[in-house]
Amino acid sequence: MLLIEIDKRAYNSILNFSRIIYKNAVLNKEDLPDKEQIIKLYYKNKFVAKAIYDSGAPTIKILTLKDEEINKDFFYNRIKKAKEYREYILNYKDTYRMIYAEADCLPSIILDKYNNIASMQVSSKVMEKYIPIIFECLNELTDINTLYVQSAKKGSKIKSKIYGDKNNIETIINEGNAKIKVNLKGHKTGFFLDQRENRIDLENYVKKGDKVLDICCYTGGFSVHCGIKGAEVVGVDMSDKALEVAEENMELNNIKNYNFIVGNAFDVMRKMIDKNEKFDIVILDPPAFTKSSKDVKNALKAYSTMNYLGLKLAKRMFITCSCSHHIDREMFKNMVVSSSLRAKKEIRQIGGYRTQSPDHIITMANKNLEYLKCLFFGVED
Ligand SMILES: C[S@@+](CC[C@H](N)C(=O)[O-])C[C@H]1O[C@@H](n2cnc3c(N)ncnc32)[C@H](O)[C@@H]1O
Known part of the structure; x- marks a missing residue:
């Protein structure tokens, strides 16, 4: 995984809960990759965050401030937290926006739940790879049995796919x-x-x-x-x-x-x-x-x-x-x-x-x- 050094301003903004930083905050720009991938951000040689880097975008999106694996546990915990906030704090029941990107520390993902079906928009190649895991987590944490996914990076063609019961979209x-x-x-x-x-x-x-x-x-x-x-x-x-x-x-x-x-x-x-x-x-x-x-x-x-x-x-x-x-x-x-x-x-x-x-x-x-x-x-x- 690539180690990227950021400037003081970006470091402070991350500490102050900002989940997006601008690429010009990177000090070793020559090390930035061509392809979209997860990178590690450092400040003065100390780990700050894992983030999604996309060469075509002006921003870098923070995934986590822990040096943790981005795996099923990561998504499970994030989705559980997002669901609990909607249900126990906001008092929504069956239908609500369950994942709202950076607000839920799941950048590039939007997910709306309507009773037991859901629609998800994914705007990052990195996050696309985790769609099957996300569907597994939804199955375990919620009553959702159908997930309609539209994925596309900004400006590119939208691909759609249904996970679960293909006839259950209404x-x-x-x-x-x-x-x-x-x-x-x-x-x-x-x-x-x-x-x-x-x-x-x-x-x-x-x-x-x-x-x-x-x-x-x-x-x-x-x-x-x-x-x-x-x-x-x-x-x-x-x-x-x-x-x-x-x-x-x-x-x-x-x-x-x-x-x-x-x-x-x-x-x-x-x-x-x-x-x-x-x-x-x-x-x-x-x-x-x-x-x-x-x-x-x-x-x-x-x-x-x-x-x-x-x-x-x-x-x-x-x-x-x-x-x-x-x-x-x-x-x-x-x-x-x-x-x-x-x-x-x-x-x-x-x-x-x-x-x-x-x-x-x-x-x-x-x-x-x-x-x-x-x-x-x-x-x-
Ligand atoms: C934000 S949505 C409206 C949502 C709706 N008020 C609701 O509560 O569900 C915007 C709508 O504007 C329609 N629309 C976009 N441009 C329009 C235009 N020039 N004339 C009429 N409808 C338009 C789209 O088809 C879309 O259904």
Whole structure:
């Protein structure tokens, strides 16, 4: 195993719980390998950590601060800890994000558990080798009997594989008062568990007979929670497959008053404004408009246009989200404020800054783990 010497700053940041350091912290750069592999980090000739090194990435990801074997015991203990935190501290039962990369000291791995099936995304060649071991650990520690794995390094082709019962890739989860069908082959890990608490909280503001517009509704997460409270829901998404499931989800919850529109959200909203349509509640939950810091300017333009259109259509409440971690809280709020001025709507923030569900753990030393921003506003029409 390669011995890599790091500088004082990186050493201190590791001691201060940072699980990622930058490659430029390496002093003996000439010894860095070409291939992705596990390396040992040293400071002043003393062992600091084992980490994943990937020549194509700007960062080095810390695996452990102990000089221990990376074997089944290592994964078993990490997964057990991750599960216990969700179940005993956060009180989740059957469905939750069980592994959230650096937050659970399992870099490059994301795993969502939905009842007894799970979906995992692996973004490191090193971690890929351990997938069968991880599945064994899941079998021993949980009721998971099917694991759908998508593996790919950033920018390369995604390979997928199912471990366990290949026919068991769908389930119905409970989310507050709602039932939601999840298929492991859906977008990302199948369902956006990160919005769970925000969707449940929105129910508190929905009134019977409200007209709700759910933009980028995917399989109808927000729509179902609004429908349960007696709202008439219009959902918009560009994925017809997602909308088929959205319809099933409405039926599953005995909701009859809905209409899903396949289309580009921007075009659909413009047409609605032309027809002078209005909605009591408008929800915007678009995809990350940028995946890199270089594109922030264009992304902000897209968010700004979407928020302006959404605010034009909103009568009483406006829910707006961004899942791009390159757009920080301040940028996001400033964008919403300027969109509201353009739309000539006074908005009042309801509650504080909402973010991802707590099973998507945000550790204070690892800023990259926080990505979701969600704001609820009252609107003066
Ligand atoms: C973050 S997900 C929404 C999650 C959803 N609100 C939920 O609670 O499950 C984003 C969705 O936006 C959709 N989408 C992306 N670009 C779009 C566009 N221009 N118009 C309409 N839908 C779009 C994707 O198909 C995806 O379903």
